Amino acid sequence: MAEPKITLAEVEHVARLARLDLSEPEKKRMRFQLDAILTYIDKLRRLDTDDVEPTSHAIPMVNVMREDEVRPCLPTEEMLANAPEREGDFVRVPRIIEE
Amino acid sequence: MATIAELGIRYRSGEATPTGVVRAYLERIEALNPQVRAYFTVTRDTALAQAEAAEKRLKAGAPLGLLDGIPLAIKDVICTKGIRTACGSKILEPFVPPYDATVIARLGAAGAIILGKTNMDEFAMGSSTENSAFFPTRNPWDLGRVPGGSSGGSAAAVAADLALGALGSDTGGSIRQPAAFCGTVGLKPTYGRVSRYGLVAFASSLDQIGPFARDVRGAALILQAIAGHDPLDSTSTEVPVPDYTAALGRGIEGLRVGVPAEYFIEGMDPEVEAAVRAAIDVLKGLGARTEKVSLPHTDYALAAYYLIAPAEASSNLARYDGVKYGYRAAGGKDLIQMYGRTRAEGFGAEVKRRIMLGTYALSAGYYEAYYGKAQRVRTLVRRDFQQAFERVDLLVCPTAPSVAFKLGDKEDPLQMYLCDVFTIPVNLAGLPGLSLPGGFTATGLPIGLQLIGKPFDEATLLSAAYAYEQVTPWHTRAPELA
Amino acid sequence: MSRAADYEDVIGLEVHAQLLTRSKMFCGCPTTFGGAPNSQTCPICQGMPGVLPVINRRAVEFAMRTALALHCTINSGCRFARKHYYYPDMPKNYQISQYEEPLAVEGWLEIEVGGQVKRIGIQRVHLEEDVGKLVHEGTLETARASLVDFNRSGVPLMEIVSKPDIRSPEEAAVYFKALRAILIYLGVCDGNMEEGSLRCDTNVSIRPRGSSELGTKVEVKNLNSFKNVQQATAYEGERQRMAITSGQTIVQETRLWEADRSYTLSMRSKEYAHDYRYFPEPDLVPLKVEQRWADQLRTTLPELxxxxxxxxxxxxxxxxxxxxxxxxxxxxxxxxxxxxxxxxxxxxxxxxxxxxxxxxxxxxxxxxxxxxxxxxxxxxxxxxxxxxxxxxxxxxxxxxxxxxxxxxxxxxxxxxEGLVQVADAGALGAVVGQVLASNPGAVEDWKKGKKQSLGFLVGQVMKATQGKANPALVNQLLLERLPKEP
Incomplete structure (x- = not known):
């Protein structure tokens, strides 16, 4: 089998960026599945796209804006009804540590 | 088994009442949903209350429109105020939106009744509804087979007559492919035709909401109610909405129909190919002029899609982190642990795979090679269609290379992705696409026929589909369920 | 061995200004300061599933006005992009900002330092949304939990990035002051630094005098006054000079200014934390600025x-x-x-x-x-x-x-209050007479040539009239009655 297009270290790096705690077996499986998909995707390299503009929207539109008008807010209780944890009128999260 | 239009007539003549019809549907759901598993949530009480209100309007001779009192099912990816919207995911299982999607508000204004929320592949990622975090939905034509996906619950609900029509969402084929597998009509409108406000985003530049119904007229009636500009969605256009039902009777005499050579590939189910070729002959018989066209970049569309859609999804799904709503994993000592565990426990395997793929494609050093490249290929795919539409009015082809497969048959992610090879290019180009019943296999499984139109030309799609439907028997068949 | 004096500062400022719009950047919630926690939010600025942003036209026009006042080129096409990182005050875990296609680029602002006029280049002006506010139980380091208030989430911010044309902490402060004045003139920002309507980060590097290369830059955050900008920039320049002259190398990093203790503190974070994965925001369409639009805004610019x-x-x-x-x-x-x-x-x-x-x-x-x-x-x-x-x-x-x-x-x-000045020579004359009579010592001093005693006597008259006397007239009357020049 050829060397996979994505290394285990890259899988770990991407999982960290995406905030996904993957188990060791998951990481290994992910590596081989991503490798298969990336190998398939490699066919795009056959196309010369140097002079092709990228399309971000299929239906081109510009200058969609709203007027600067205030609209009613969501009552605090309705907003917090979905919060997993709250304290008073705040949403509560576990302590923040920097990486 | 009635259609939406037929039920409307019975309401007006007094032969049927919304409360009677809704009760009958709720009973049928109770009896059959345990087998089909189309619904994730049944909204019994609100449906009955809506039925009573519709009944009053009908009795007073003042219905809100042709959908007044019509019971529909809604894919659980569309936000419904006060009704749990879980999106097939554990991470959103506890989420009750405090707002309605624009399409829900519009259906409400048209008097439609919501019977419940339908099961789906988690975050609309999948082609079989097996990726639902809760349970797989079954194909009403063969309970051992999948209904397609990701809108499998909506397609199965309509096919099993557990609703008269439904809403789904389509990012790479998620309306059309399950419509094909379940033998219903399914329409993905032009990007920007229907508001995405309140549609839980999968891939923002590709997602579009559309209708399922048993017949073309039903799909036209639902589209009429939900289409049109919405100031809450910057990508919804101000292109005027035509009268879709008025267009139905237009006929297809002289219509130029293109047959894309790249959509008849090696390895596709011969019964599907035969049915589609027969359908092309039917269209010719109705006066359409067919010609071969070429969409040379078709082969690259799937690869481009599997960069663009996961990239956008990895971004859209970043918000599910256990802070504001939805699931939060227990026991995280600090924020980083809480994030990592919540997302690891809350998302299923396919969603994680796409988040990983998308994050990788956007990460430093890879953007141009992957995401940037895919956006350029997208331009090429779009140009293919533009060139074809200089010569023809619509395209006809299969919806999917196969019919419904057995549950558990496609374990390999890439094999599953290939189910959408004929539907994905349409999303990349933002075009309208419609799938309608185009035959059955010898074993009695439905075959889908796909029509692809010019931007904002849903009317031509609907009129061609309607003409075909009038001379074929497929839509009158129903699965046998006990 | 190099000496500290051989190095010069190379400074660039990134200023974030909260725009004076009524509603937020992408939704209709109000932008007012000081509301009860989580009382000024909606599903959009909370990043709930399925919601979509819509651009506030006034915010765009405010940024365009600013760009014009700073002599920038307004890009004919600009776009919003998503900037990704996870933090609980940012509900979507991405910030809608601008990246490769900002609203405007390449402008300048004139400042005057020590009588010299100098042009500071403006690299870019772009729009973005603010994040919410975190309240820590205790300090960030010791807190067991943090609380989130999303009221600020989605408030429109304009970022103005200068070129590294600033050469001293004083210039940095003057530039920031001049920029603030322009924003206030334009009516686009209230300039209130205490409430955080105007914030500044500074990028500092040093290089040998005469060199045209740029050194490794350090970003210093958390500057909310002119004084802080000047002090933090000066501190950071000194820190780098000391490091380099003692043979150390400068690490590219972000540091936090601790105003109370007057020093900068490293915010250690690993490199991957900065992979923002920008891509064009697919929920918004590009802005196309027609010349007419820019011209029309130009006519509304006030005198700066x-x-x-x-x-x-x-x-x-x-x-x-x-x-x-x-x-x-x-x-x-x-x-x-x-x-x-x-x-x-x-x-x-x-x-x-x-x-x-x-x-x-x-x-x-x-x-x-x-x-x-x-x-x-x-x-x-x-x-x-x-x-x-x-x-x-x-x-x-x-x-x-x-x-x-x-x-x-x-x-x-x-x-x-009867404060009308007594300017009547008759009435004042009487008071002057009394003052001269009761201050013989001062009169003696005058005679001895002590001219200051005149001032004392004027003061006494003013006191006697509760300040109402016309000082010029009092002076005149005193000089008339005192002996001529001694």
Whole structure:
């Protein structure tokens, strides 16, 4: 089998960026599945796209804006009804540590 | 088994009442949903209350429109105020939106009744509804087979007559492919035709909401109610909405129909190919002029899609982190642990795979090679269609290379992705696409026929589909369920 | 061995200004400061599933006005992009910002330092949304949990990035001040640094004098006053000089300014934390700025601080210092000009505005000035009362304070309190006689040639008349009665 297009270290790096705690077996499986998909995707390299503009929207539109008008807010209780944890009128999260 | 239009007539003549019809549907759901598993949530009480209100309007001779009192099912990816919207995911299982999607508000204004929320592949990622975090939905034509996906619950609900029509969402084929597998009509409108406000985003530049119904007229009636500009969605256009039902009777005499050579590939189910070729002959018989066209970049569309859609999804799904709503994993000592565990426990395997793929494609050093490249290929795919539409009015082809497969048959992610090879290019180009019943296999499984139109030309799609439907028997068949 | 003095500072500033829109950048929630926690939010600025942003037109126009005032090129096409990182105050875990296609680029701002005019280049002006606010239980390091308030989430911010053209901490402060003045003039930002409407990060590097290469830059965050900008920039430059001259290398990093302790602190974070994975925001469509739109906005630009300052010097003959101070805020400059129209002695008005008015007012912004209990007309009338001799300058200062407290006009106070100046030679003559009689010592001093005793005697007369005597007349009367030049 050829060397996979994505290394285990890259899988770990991407999982960290995406905030996904993957188990060791998951990481290994992910590596081989991503490798298969990336190998398939490699066919795009056959196309010369140097002079092709990228399309971000299929239906081109510009200058969609709203007027600067205030609209009613969501009552605090309705907003917090979905919060997993709250304290008073705040949403509560576990302590923040920097990486 | 009635259609939406037929039920409307019975309401007006007094032969049927919304409360009677809704009760009958709720009973049928109770009896059959345990087998089909189309619904994730049944909204019994609100449906009955809506039925009573519709009944009053009908009795007073003042219905809100042709959908007044019509019971529909809604894919659980569309936000419904006060009704749990879980999106097939554990991470959103506890989420009750405090707002309605624009399409829900519009259906409400048209008097439609919501019977419940339908099961789906988690975050609309999948082609079989097996990726639902809760349970797989079954194909009403063969309970051992999948209904397609990701809108499998909506397609199965309509096919099993557990609703008269439904809403789904389509990012790479998620309306059309399950419509094909379940033998219903399914329409993905032009990007920007229907508001995405309140549609839980999968891939923002590709997602579009559309209708399922048993017949073309039903799909036209639902589209009429939900289409049109919405100031809450910057990508919804101000292109005027035509009268879709008025267009139905237009006929297809002289219509130029293109047959894309790249959509008849090696390895596709011969019964599907035969049915589609027969359908092309039917269209010719109705006066359409067919010609071969070429969409040379078709082969690259799937690869481009599997960069663009996961990239956008990895971004859209970043918000599910256990802070504001939805699931939060227990026991995280600090924020980083809480994030990592919540997302690891809350998302299923396919969603994680796409988040990983998308994050990788956007990460430093890879953007141009992957995401940037895919956006350029997208331009090429779009140009293919533009060139074809200089010569023809619509395209006809299969919806999917196969019919419904057995549950558990496609374990390999890439094999599953290939189910959408004929539907994905349409999303990349933002075009309208419609799938309608185009035959059955010898074993009695439905075959889908796909029509692809010019931007904002849903009317031509609907009129061609309607003409075909009038001379074929497929839509009158129903699965046998006990 | 290199010496610290051989290195020069290379400084660039990133300024974030909260725009004075009524509603947020992408939704209709209000932008007002100080609401109860989580009372100014909606599904959109909370990043709930399925919601979509829509661009606030006024925010775009405010940024365009700013770009025009800074002589920038407005890009004919611009786009929003998503910037990804996980933090609980950012509900979507991405910020809608601008990346490769900002609203405007390549402008400049003129500053004056030590009498020299210098142009600081503007690299870019772009729009983005603010994040929410975190409240830590205890400090960030020791807290067991943090609390999130999303009221600020989605408030429109404009980021203005300068080129690394600034060469000293003083220039940095002057640039920040000049930029703030422009924003206030344009009416796009209230400039309130305490409430966080205006924030500044500084990028500092050093290099050998004469070199044209850029050194490793360090970003210093958390600067919310002119003083902080100057001190933090100076500290960071010194820190780098010491590091380099002692043979260390500078690490590219972000540091936090601790204003209380006057030093910068490294915010250690690994490299991957900065992989923002920008891509064009698919929920928004690009902005296409037609020339007409830009031209029309250009016609609405007010006279800007530098131009107005120059005009104040040429038109009113004011010293540069006065003109600079008076034009820091548009409201203050407007106030000044309104007062001068009523009382056309520019330097007198300037003295009163700078010393008396600014001492009383809590700020020089629009709100503080418009709430001033002394409108320009009343100040002018007060000055007229001094000029026509009705009251003395000393009394006028008391009257000014009373006007400020009560909001009444000068005449009312002067009349009610009987403060009219005594300018009657007869009446004053009597007082002068009494003062001379009761201060023989001072008169003796005068005779001995001590000229200062005249001042003492004037003071005594003023005291006896509770300050109401006309000082010039008192002087004259005293000189008449005292022996001639000793």
């Amino acid at each position: 601080p530098v131009e107005r300052q120059r005009r104040f010097v040429s038109q009113y003959g004011l010293p540069a210092y006065d003109a600079d101070l008076l034009t820091q805020s548009r409201a203050l400059a407007d106030y000044y000009e309104a007062a001068v129209r009523e009382y056309p002695k520019p330097k007198v008005v300037s003295n009163w505005v700078m010393s008396e008015l600014l001492r009383e007012l809590l700020g020089d912004d629009e709100a503080a000035i418009s709430k001033s209990p002394i409108p320009p007309r009343n100040l002018a009338r007060l000055l007229a009362l001094i000029e026509d001799g009705t009251i003395s300058g000393k009394i006028a200062k008391d009257v000014f304070e009373k006007m400020y407290r009560s909001g009444e006009d000068a005449e009312t106070i002067v009349r009610r």
